[in-house]
Amino acid sequence: MREARVLALMNDWRSAELDGADRALCAYAEKLTAEPQNMTREDVAALRAAGLGDEAIHSAAQVTAYFNYINRVADGLDVELEPEMRP
Numbered sequence: 073m074r075e076a077r078v079l080a081l082m083n084d085w086r087s088a089e090l091d092g093a094d095r096a097l098c099a100y101a102e103k104l105t106a107e108p109q110n111m112t113r114e115d116v117a118a119l120r121a122a123g124l125g126d127e128a129i130h131s132a133a134q135v136t137a138y139f140n141y142i143n144r145v146a147d148g149l150d151v152e153l154e155p156e157m158r159p
Contacts, residue, residue, distance in 0.1 A: 096122035101136040 080088035085098040096119050104111060119129050145151075 093122045097132055104136045105140055
């Protein structure tokens, strides 16, 4: 079961069995990654409606932003991926 969930998350989080908070976090992270210019207060409100507090929301924003930042640094420096990592 765990392996199937991990595979679903790796391929498309929408197909994974996630609770409301995890689903809201994935949607938030995806939007912040793909279209940060379109983030609104409603995106944060959706996280609150899913039961997340300010600290968890702040952590989600920080982790997502850092992940995006470090990937752009690696891309900009043409860092080679480790063999077990997918391109």
